[in-house]
Amino acid sequence: MNKKHISEENLNFDMSSNVLKFLSEEQKEYIRNIMFSVNFSKGEIIFKQGTPMLHIVFIIGGMAKIYIEDNNNKNIVISLIKPGEIIGGPGFYTDYKHHFSVTALENTTACFIEVAAFKKMILESPEFGLEFIRYRNIRHINFYDKLRVTSHKQMNGRLAHTLLYLSDTVYHSNSFKTTLTRQDLADMSSMTKESAIRVLKSFKESGIIECQNNDFEIKNKTALKNILESG
Amino acid sequence: MNKKHISEENLNFDMSSNVLKFLSEEQKEYIRNIMFSVNFSKGEIIFKQGTPMLHIVFIIGGMAKIYIEDNNNKNIVISLIKPGEIIGGPGFYTDYKHHFSVTALENTTACFIEVAAFKKMILESPEFGLEFIRYRNIRHINFYDKLRVTSHKQMNGRLAHTLLYLSDTVYHSNSFKTTLTRQDLADMSSMTKESAIRVLKSFKESGIIECQNNDFEIKNKTALKNILESG
DNA sequence: CGCGAGCTTGACGTTGTTCAACTAGAGTGG
DNA sequence: CCACTCTAGTTGAACAACGTCAAGCTCGCG
Numbered sequence: 343m344n345k346k347h348i349s350e351e352n353l354n355f356d357m358s359s360n361v362l363k364f365l366s367e368e369q370k371e372y373i374r375n376i377m378f379s380v381n382f383s384k385g386e387i388i389f390k391q392g393t394p395m396l397h398i399v400f401i402i403g404g405m406a407k408i409y410i411e412d413n414n415n416k417n418i419v420i421s422l423i424k425p426g427e428i429i430g431g432p433g434f435y436t437d438y439k440h441h442f443s444v445t446a447l448e449n450t451t452a453c454f455i456e457v458a459a460f461k462k463m464i465l466e467s468p469e470f471g472l473e474f475i476r477y478r479n480i481r482h483i484n485f486y487d488k489l490r491v492t493s494h495k496q497m498n499g500r501l502a503h504t505l506l507y508l509s510d511t512v513y514h515s516n517s518f519k520t521t522l523t524r525q526d527l528a529d530m531s532s533m534t535k536e537s538a539i540r541v542l543k544s545f546k547e548s549g550i551i552e553c554q555n556n557d558f559e560i561k562n563k564t565a566l567k568n569i570l571e572s573g
Numbered sequence: 574m575n576k577k578h579i580s581e582e583n584l585n586f587d588m589s590s591n592v593l594k595f596l597s598e599e600q601k602e603y604i605r606n607i608m609f610s611v612n613f614s615k616g617e618i619i620f621k622q623g624t625p626m627l628h629i630v631f632i633i634g635g636m637a638k639i640y641i642e643d644n645n646n647k648n649i650v651i652s653l654i655k656p657g658e659i660i661g662g663p664g665f666y667t668d669y670k671h672h673f674s675v676t677a678l679e680n681t682t683a684c685f686i687e688v689a690a691f692k693k694m695i696l697e698s699p700e701f702g703l704e705f706i707r708y709r710n711i712r713h714i715n716f717y718d719k720l721r722v723t724s725h726k727q728m729n730g731r732l733a734h735t736l737l738y739l740s741d742t743v744y745h746s747n748s749f750k751t752t753l754t755r756q757d758l759a760d761m762s763s764m765t766k767e768s769a770i771r772v773l774k775s776f777k778e779s780g781i782i783e784c785q786n787n788d789f790e791i792k793n794k795t796a797l798k799n800i801l802e803s804g
Numbered sequence: 805c806g807c808g809a810g811c812t813t814g815a816c817g818t819t820g821t822t823c824a825a826c827t828a829g830a831g832t833g834g
Numbered sequence: 835c836c837a838c839t840c841t842a843g844t845t846g847a848a849c850a851a852c853g854t855c856a857a858g859c860t861c862g863c864g
Binding site: 437441442465469474475476478479480482493 | 712
């Protein structure tokens with residue numbers, strides 16, 4: 343993990359793609375001066391559930407998974423984070439703890455902004471506060487969707503949900519190569535690795551998807567959406 | 574449903590028990606003038622998932638359930654709301670829609686504040702914005718807990734979670750009388766009504782709880798917590 | 805060549821839902 | 835005062851969904 347300050351180009355890119363874009367020029371300059379970046383290798387933990395939340399983090403390269411760790415080794419993958427996206431968990435201005443862990447899925451560069459600076463921005467600029475509320479609320483809405491799927495859909499529907507999320511939200515393509523393991527797919531769908539494999543196989547056999555190893559192709563998205571709705 | 578303005582005593586009571594207490598005196602006065610209250614009978618819907626979110630609501634009397642409605646008649650009860658508590662859903666400053674429904678569990682009085690007024694308060698006072706962020710984040714943290722329980726615990730653990738929530742957070746007592754039906758308890762625990770009944774029976778038979786009709790008594794809270802943790 | 809991590813498959817047992825029947829109590833109307 | 839009905843609660847049996855366990859596989863890497 344090597345720590346460094348950010349080149350200005352990178353920073354401008356980042357600030358235009360998340361909630362930071364609502365800062366004034368002066369504020370951006372301030373943030374620019376105090377933030378720092380760290381490179382993580384694939385598999386490294388960016389931060390760990392239960393530890394103090396000292397920074398708001400955002401990713402400027404690579405990809406990471408956000409997941410809740412359960413007592414008995416069962417994880418729930420909540421979402422994947424791509425370049426430009428910010429991670430400001432619900433610990434902000436509450437207990438200042440991380441309520442989930444974040445791990446790099448490939449080599450990933452993360453930027454760190456102290457929470458105190460973030461709070462300062464909100465106090466200086468209530469418009470920014472509103473935008474941050476919007477960001478938090480969108481996360482919350484996504485979460486409602488996840489709860490609905492995990493409590494009332496069965497395995498086919500849950501895995502369909504995961505595949506559609508990967509295709510529509512993460513990779514923006516019907517065919518994609520991923521670094522996610524079968525265990526990760528299972529953790530995204532609230533089932534065991536073995537079950538995920540079996541459901542993938544049944545999707546393959548009915549011609550809905552193609553997949554070998556980590557290459558996926560969705561052949562029939564309509565069918566997948568039907569499975570999500572009905573099952 | 575009769576609509577009326579709020580007596581000042583009521584209002585002061587309310588404002589001291591939720592996020593509104595962080596408003597200035599002038600702001601409180603402003604809110605006092607524009608808010609109105611409505612009485613709901615047991616079973617009446619206060620607002621419905623999918624409809625436009627025009628107001629922030631809080632309860633000054635009675636009790637209500639917040640629940641997500643699923644396509645196929647399966648509901649997920651997220652939480653119960655008591656007097657003093659505010660309901661500002663994740664639709665605020667995003668899509669301005671209700672992402673859940675709220676129904677009165679007994680005769681209930683609800684106060685309505687226009688969302689525009691709420692937004693005005695945040696723009697006037699960034700400290701209030703921060704407090705609102707805290708309120709939203711606490712809701713979000715509770716939600717993490719719910720997701721963990723529903724995805725990885727089995728029926729005994731899920732119903733134990735519900736009973737502990739009722740005892741510790743809602744009624745603040747080991748014995749309580751509730752207006753919740755068995756179906757409500759099931760919807761809080763992500764299972765069918767029949768399963769909820771069977772689990773309650775098994776808890777009764779092992780002496781962990783007493784219950785007849787709507788009177789509940791938790792005899793062995795430690796056992797209940799162990800069930801939540803282990804299964 | 806062998807080792808190890810992730811992947812795959814099958815057999816089996818458990819968990820939880822579904823369906824149908826039955827019970828109890830609370831109105832309601834004759 | 836007695837049927838009648840309606841709703842919530844309860845129980846049992848059959849069945850489907852899902853996890854567990856154990857074994858074998860594949861493929862990259864030392």
